[in-house]
Amino acid sequence: MKRFIANSPIARFYKPQAIKLRDLNKITLSHDQLEALRLADFEKMEQFDAAELMNISRSTFSRLVNEARNIVATALVNGWALKIEGGDFEVSENNSKNSKGGE
Numbered sequence: 260m261k262r263f264i265a266n267s268p269i270a271r272f273y274k275p276q277a278i279k280l281r282d283l284n285k286i287t288l289s290h291d292q293l294e295a296l297r298l299a300d301f302e303k304m305e306q307f308d309a310a311e312l313m314n315i316s317r318s319t320f321s322r323l324v325n326e327a328r329n330i331v332a333t334a335l336v337n338g339w340a341l342k343i344e345g346g347d348f349e350v351s352e353n354n355s356k357n358s359k360g361g362e
Contacts, residue, residue, distance in 0.1 A: 263314045263351035264294035274340035284339040288330045289346030295323035296331070314351075 267290065274280055288296075291313070298309035299320075310320035334341040 260314065261347055261349045262291045262294070263312065264290055264348045265297075266350055268293060268343050271343050272340055273334070273343075275338045278338075280340055284337065285342050286330055286334050286339050287342045287344060288327060289348075290343065291346040291348045292323050292327035292330065293343055294348070295320055296327040299324045300328075 272280065274283055294313060295309065298304045298312065299306065302309075304312070306317050306320050306324075310317045313320060315323075331341065333339065
């Protein structure tokens with residue numbers, strides 16, 4: 260069963276400034292991990308509701324969030340590039356909630 264995500268991310272890579280991508284270690288964050296992170300930390304949704312939106316169990320949602328947090332922390336702490344790709348998902352029009360604006 261595919262997991263639902265609201266939309267594909269705008270960017271596919273995030274990296275430290277002024278360092279060429281080819282010179283960096285890379286770590287991959289899947290689309291479904293990013294969606295779980297978005298729902299939990301950005302949208303501040305309860306795990307049960309977010310899991311339902313993604314069409315997964317609450318325990319699977321919790322695992323995805325924990326994996327995503329670890330991957331993002333690893334990239335930030337070590338100065339690695341963060342590549343967003345992969346995952347078993349489909350874009351769902353039913354959960355395309357407007358994202359909060361950033362500064």
